[in-house]
Amino acid sequence: MSKLIVRTIDLSKVYRRGKVNVPALNNVNLQVSSGEIVGIMGPSGSGKTTLLNIIGGLDKPTQGKIFVDGVDITSLNEKDLADYRLKKVGFIFQFYNLIPILTALENVEIPLALMGAPKDERRERALSLLRVVGLENRADHKPDELSGGEQQRVAIARALANNPSIVLADEPTGDLDSKSAMAFMKIVRDLNRRNNQTFIIVTHDPLVVEQCTKIYTIRDGRVESA
Amino acid sequence: MFSWSLAVRNLKRRRLRTALTASGIVVGISMMFILLSLVSGMETQARSMVRALGGADITVSNSTSFRDRMGGGGFFGALPSPSTLDASIAETISGIPGVYAVSPQFSFSGSINSRRVTVYGIEPPLFEVVTGGLNIVEGRFLSENSYGEIVMGKALMEILNLTLGQTVSLSASQEEEERIFAVVGVFETGMIFQEYVGYISLADAQNITGEYGLVTQILVKCEDPSMVSDVASLISSTVPGVRVTTPTAAIQQASQMLNTLTMFFATIGLVALFAGSFGVTNTMIMSVTERTREIGVLKAIGAKNHDIMKIFLVESLLIGLIGGGVGVAVGSILAYAFPMLTSGLFAAGASPFGMRNPFSSAVNPELGGRATSPIMFATPAITPLNITICFSLGALVGILAGLYPAWRASRMKPVEALRHV
Ligand SMILES: Nc1ncnc2c1ncn2[C@@H]1O[C@H](COP(=O)(O)OP(=O)(O)O)[C@@H](O)[C@H]1O
Ligand SMILES: [Mg+2]
Numbered sequence: 001m002s003k004l005i006v007r008t009i010d011l012s013k014v015y016r017r018g019k020v021n022v023p024a025l026n027n028v029n030l031q032v033s034s035g036e037i038v039g040i041m042g043p044s045g046s047g048k049t050t051l052l053n054i055i056g057g058l059d060k061p062t063q064g065k066i067f068v069d070g071v072d073i074t075s076l077n078e079k080d081l082a083d084y085r086l087k088k089v090g091f092i093f094q095f096y097n098l099i100p101i102l103t104a105l106e107n108v109e110i111p112l113a114l115m116g117a118p119k120d121e122r123r124e125r126a127l128s129l130l131r132v133v134g135l136e137n138r139a140d141h142k143p144d145e146l147s148g149g150e151q152q153r154v155a156i157a158r159a160l161a162n163n164p165s166i167v168l169a170d171e172p173t174g175d176l177d178s179k180s181a182m183a184f185m186k187i188v189r190d191l192n193r194r195n196n197q198t199f200i201i202v203t204h205d206p207l208v209v210e211q212c213t214k215i216y217t218i219r220d221g222r223v224e225s226a
Numbered sequence: 227m228f229s230w231s232l233a234v235r236n237l238k239r240r241r242l243r244t245a246l247t248a249s250g251i252v253v254g255i256s257m258m259f260i261l262l263s264l265v266s267g268m269e270t271q272a273r274s275m276v277r278a279l280g281g282a283d284i285t286v287s288n289s290t291s292f293r294d295r296m297g298g299g300g301f302f303g304a305l306p307s308p309s310t311l312d313a314s315i316a317e318t319i320s321g322i323p324g325v326y327a328v329s330p331q332f333s334f335s336g337s338i339n340s341r342r343v344t345v346y347g348i349e350p351p352l353f354e355v356v357t358g359g360l361n362i363v364e365g366r367f368l369s370e371n372s373y374g375e376i377v378m379g380k381a382l383m384e385i386l387n388l389t390l391g392q393t394v395s396l397s398a399s400q401e402e403e404e405r406i407f408a409v410v411g412v413f414e415t416g417m418i419f420q421e422y423v424g425y426i427s428l429a430d431a432q433n434i435t436g437e438y439g440l441v442t443q444i445l446v447k448c449e450d451p452s453m454v455s456d457v458a459s460l461i462s463s464t465v466p467g468v469r470v471t472t473p474t475a476a477i478q479q480a481s482q483m484l485n486t487l488t489m490f491f492a493t494i495g496l497v498a499l500f501a502g503s504f505g506v507t508n509t510m511i512m513s514v515t516e517r518t519r520e521i522g523v524l525k526a527i528g529a530k531n532h533d534i535m536k537i538f539l540v541e542s543l544l545i546g547l548i549g550g551g552v553g554v555a556v557g558s559i560l561a562y563a564f565p566m567l568t569s570g571l572f573a574a575g576a577s578p579f580g581m582r583n584p585f586s587s588a589v590n591p592e593l594g595g596r597a598t599s600p601i602m603f604a605t606p607a608i609t610p611l612n613i614t615i616c617f618s619l620g621a622l623v624g625i626l627a628g629l630y631p632a633w634r635a636s637r638m639k640p641v642e643a644l645r646h647v
Contacts, residue, residue, distance in 0.1 A: 058526055058640045079530060086528025093644075097523040101235040106228065113228055114528050158527065 004067075005166060005198050006032040006055060011064035013050050013221075024050040025061065026221035032214075034165070037192055037199045039212035047221040048202040049170055055200065056089050056168045057081045069165065086114055090159030092169035096151040098143040104130060104154045105139040111161040129157040133187055149180025156187055160197075167191075169201045173208055185211045233541035236513065237548075244545065247509040251549025251620055252556055254499030259557025259616045261491040263606035268484055270416060270607055272477055282329070282356050282445035282473070283454045286319060286461060287311065289469035310440035315465055319444055322464055324457040326449045329356035330441040332431040338378075338394050338424055339386050345396065345424045347431020356447040360425070365390045365411035372427045377411035379421025396424070398435045405434060499619070502549065503627035510542050510631035521635055522643025531636040538632035539625060546624015550617040557616065561606040 013025040024047040032038050042048050053059040054066060057073050065072050073084055085091075098107045105126050112122035130136045133153035143151050152172060159167050167188075173181035185208055191197050201208055209215060217224045237244040288309040316330040332347035350368040353359070360367060360377065368375055376394065388394065388409060395404040407426065415421055432438050448457045454472050462470045514521070521534055 053641050056526070058644070082525065082528055082530040085526060091526045093523075093526075097519070097526075097644075099232075099520060099523070101232070101239060102228070106231070110228060110524070110529075111527050114530075114533060162528070 002033045002035050004031055005034040005069060006030065006200070007067045008055070009065045009067075011051075011054065011061050011066060013047070013054065013059070014062045023221055025054070028064070028221070028223050030216065030223055032198060032200060034198055035192065035196045036214050037188065037212045038201065039209050039215045040200065040202045040218060041204065041209065041215060042218035046218045048218055051218065051223075052168050052170050052200065052202055055166075056091055057084045058091075086111060087162055088164055088166060090162070090164040090167040092152070092155050092159050092167065092172045094171040094174045096143070096148070096155045098151055098154055098158070100143050103140050103142055104135060104146065104150075104157075107143070107154055108157045108161055111158060115162055126157070126161065129160055130154070132160075132191075133157045134183075147180070149176050149183060152176060152180065152184055153187065156184070156191075160191065163195070164197070166198045166200065169199065169203075171202055171204070173203065173205045178207060181205060181207045229537045229540040232537055233544050236517075236541060237544055240513075243509060243512075244548070247505050248545050248549040248552065250502030250505035251499065251546060251623055252502075252553040254495055254497075254502045254623075255550050255553025255616050255620050256557035256560060257491065257495040257498055258619060259554055259612060260561050260606065261488065261495055262612040262615060263557070263561040263608050264491075265484070265488050266609050266612060267605045267607035268481075271605065272481055272484075283448045283451065283475075284446035284458050284461065285471045285473060286315070286444040286446060286465070286468050287442065287471075289467055310437060310442055311444065311468065313439050313441050315468070316441065316444050318465055319446060319461055322457065322460055324449055324453045324460065326447045327352060327355045328447075329353045329445040330428060331443050331445065332428055332435070332437065332440065333442045334398060334431065334435050336424070336434070337397050337399065338376075338382070339388075341382075341386060343382060343422050343424060345426060345431065347426055347428040349428050353425075353445075356445045360411075360413040361415065362411050363414045365409070367411050368425060368427055372410075373430065374405070374407055375410045375426065376407040377413060377425045378409055379423045380412050380414045381418045381421035382423065383409070383412055385422075396426070396434065402434075405430075499623055503623045506542055506545055506624060506627035507630060509545070510538060510628050511634070513541065514538060514631045514635040517635075518638065518643050518646040521638050522640050522646065525638070525640035526644060534638075535632045535636040538635050539628050542628025542632070543621055543624045546620045546622070546627070547617070548620075549624065550620020553620055554613050554616050558608055561608055 008028050008030045011025055011028040011030070012023070015022040015024055026047075028051060030051075040048050040051065050059065054061050055068070057076070061074060065074055067073075068084075068088060073081065076084060098104075099110070102110070105123070108126035108129050109122045112125060117125070127136060127139060130139050133156050135150060135153055135157070138146060138150060138154075143154070146154065152175075155172075156167075159169075173184055176184065188199055188201075189211055192199060201212065203209060215225075288311050310332075313330055316328050319325060320328045329349060329352040331349075331353070334345055334347075335342060336345040337343070338345070348368070350372060351370055354367070362377070363380060365377070368377055376396065378388070378394075383389070386394070390409055390412060393406050393408050396407050397404045407430075413421070413425075428441070432440065446457070446461070448454050454475055458470045458472050462468065524534060524537075
């Protein structure tokens with residue numbers, strides 16, 4: 001039994017839309033062990049993105065606590081949360097969200113630059129990350145010169161730049177063809193095996209689901225084990 | 227960080243918008259630059275004017291023929307023989323209370339190596355006490371008993387192809403006998419036409435012209451600058467038949483006018499800059515809005531508020547630097563063109579900015595009628611300091627105008643920014 005890396009305790013999130021309260025998460029108790037590939041499924045609007053954002057320190061819960069590596073991240077201030085996002089977690093989005101005016105290499109360099117790594121060092125590391133995702137020969141291409149699958153692989157490389165212990169992905173294959181989706185999951189599995197990195201992936205994609213070590217389903221803001 | 231390459235590429239991607247925004251700054255900066263250049267130019271000229279006017283507090287000359295001689299002569303042309311004063315008047319004036327020293331001089335339009343120039347006969351030690359002396363750049367000034375020695379302006383040396391130690395032939399007019407003088411010193415004033423001048427001893431000057439015991443002006447230095455006008459009126463009332471002028475006082479008056487003019491232009495320049503800065507703020511707000519999602523992504527991958535702030539501040543700083551750089555360039559061109567633009571006006575008798583040329587009243591025609599030119603009003607000086615000031619001003623405006631948009635960008639909530647489409 002490996003150690004818990006993420007543990008949420010009675011996590012609730014209520015959005016306010018004008019005078020209406022919109023509940024997005026309802027007493028979520030989720031436990032993720034280190035080294036797992038967790039898939040989170042659920043219908044649209046069930047609260048998957050909300051949960052991922054809270055785990056990733058992008059959003060704060062209305063109630064409850066969330067421990068990552070033993071630290072309650074709901075107690076962190078804005079600056080420490082940014083630091084947490086920079087060092088502990090990597091984000092992968094459905095629409096890749098690369099910076100359009102930067103090359104693939106430069107996009108991967110951003111988190112390293114934010115860490116204050118010297119130019120040579122971050123260049124070298126970014127290149128080796130691109131090699132991991134099989135894109136070293138596309139290093140100088142801008143996002144609009146890359147296919148969707150390639151952009152998503154650049155996004156993986158960017159998410160991994162600071163060697164985070166958790167990688168969060170929100171419908172990462174939602175916009176990819178099945179070949180690219182399989183390539184994506186192969187990389188995820190390799191990384192998981194090699195670096196013992198934990199992945200939490202929100203998805204509808206059966207290709208993704210079958211590679212996960214654990215599946216949860218969210219319905220109306222409640223987590224159910226699959 | 228990536229701030230610089232991000233900023234450069236974003237600005238390049240929106241060339242037209244960048245150019246338009248920067249041009250708002252260019253207008254203000256180039257105005258400020260022309261203004262500063264004009265002021266610098268006029269300061270330099272005013273300083274050399276004071277020197278050229280002898281630096282004397284008061285000039286005393288014969289009152290009778292001033293108007294007759296006004297029309298005669300040009301800058302370099304021959305002057306009619308000036309009317310004279312008895313040298314003994316210098317003694318009288320030096321006895322007047324408040325007078326520190328007097329320097330009698332005899333100026334005439336002479337010919338050096340057949341070229342018409344103004345020649346001053348002076349008593350070297352007194353001249354130095356009263357005026358502070360010449361700015362000697364080569365050789366030495368005349369000594370107490372100089373005889374057959376001349377000190378000449380640098381420009382005159384050059385036009386006559388002379389070097390220090392050579393001799394020149396000097397005569398009071400074409401018909402008269404020439405005498406040989408040795409060039410012992412060269413001076414500079416910073417204004418070329420003030421350098422078409424030679425200085426010899428008073429005795430030599432009286433010898434050449436045959437006007438023994440006479441002088442054309444008496445320069446007076448007061449014990450204290452604040453006494454100038456009192457001493458001047460005392461001289462007028464004590465010595466009959468003299469014209470008393472206070473040239474440096476007039477220059478002070480003129481520079482007062484310059485200050486007003488400076489304030490006027492500075493205000494216009496600042497207003498233009500202010501307007502330009504609004505353009506920058508506006509563009510930056512647009513840029514922040516367009517890139518909301520990018521801000522969300524950067525925050526999601528760990529950018530701190532100050533990282534985001536820096537990205538946008540660098541961008542507005544760059545706009546400011548472009549505006550400052552182009553503004554300095556445009557300003558330099560305009561400042562350079564200014565004398566040409568205005569010389570036409572001056573030739574036609576107009577004066578700059580609808581007012582009387584403040585220097586024309588400051589110029590003492592007794593001193594050879596040089597420097598009545600409005601040219602000096604229109605020779606801006608482009609100095610490294612002015613370039614630095616204007617460039618920095620552009621940068622400062624860029625940063626200040628970008629502060630609010632950058633702050634707004636940095637305060638965005640990551641989730642909300644990410645939801646932005
Ligand atoms: N910023 C927000 N403001 C208001 N309501 C929100 C906000 N974000 C999400 N919601 C609402 O919360 C619920 C869960 O949303 P989300 O977590 O995005 O679901 P999913 O990712 O599973 O589709 C939805 O009803 C959605 O409309
Ligand atoms: Mg979602």
